[in-house]
Amino acid sequence: MLESKRRAMIFLILSLLLAAIAGFLVLKKVQDINANLGTLVKVYVANTNIPSRTLIKPSDVRTDEIPKKYLRDYHITNTEDLVNKVSVVPLSAGDIITKNILKQATAVLNENDRLLTLMQSDKVYFDEPLEAQDRVDIVVSDQFSGKKQTYIFMSDVKVVRVAKEKNSFKGVQLEIPITQVPKLIHYQNYADSIRIVKANVGKEHNSTEAAASEVVNSPIDSNQDEKSNVKENEQKESNKVSKIEKDKGNSKKDSNR
Known part of the structure; x- marks a missing residue:
């Protein structure tokens, strides 16, 4: 009886040692794999089905993790790469979004x-x-x-x-x-x-209007000056004529005397 208990104890200890060794080896293997793959990084994938040529909205995407070892330049890791973009192919939920399938959405607001x-x-x-x-x-x-x-x-x-x-x-x-x-x-x-x-858009038109007003008004002002000068000359001529007629009248009076 004692011999059987002793054997059972030995087998139990050996099994525990073997389990510990196996666990250590598995942990070591996982650590080696993680070291080879590197840390995990977040990339953007489709959250729902996204039709082609449709503007991508924040609700259409979510993040997923992949090993850094497999990260490439075409993967999307920043939301700025999704702003105002459309996909040239339809995407299913879970599909990884890459830069080579994205295109800038048109900036034309008017359909015509x-x-x-x-x-x-x-x-x-x-x-x-x-x-x-x-x-x-x-x-x-x-x-x-x-x-x-x-x-x-x-x-x-x-x-x-x-x-x-x-x-x-x-x-x-x-x-x-x-x-x-x-x-x-x-x-x-x-x-x-x-x-x-x-083009100078948004500039006040006051200076332009003032210049136009000046251009338009300047001929009118000059015409008014010319008219006033003509009137002054006519007044001078009439004064001269009246003076001459007055002198003639005085000379006639002197001759009659």
């Missing part, structure tokens, strides 16, 4: 407007570098009517985006009414030159 790009060239000139939300006038020079002419084609056109290369301004994307798009493309291809001039 279109975005048209104008880049600097031997025909297209910009007087100064522009920024998004600026307003510009489009001045065209052509000979379509058989004679050289320069005129303002469009005024107060919104700049939606600007194109830059190595921080150097290269061109703009303009919001154009769809009815004017074919004309502007025609001018791009066949006009002698297109000049993009920044």
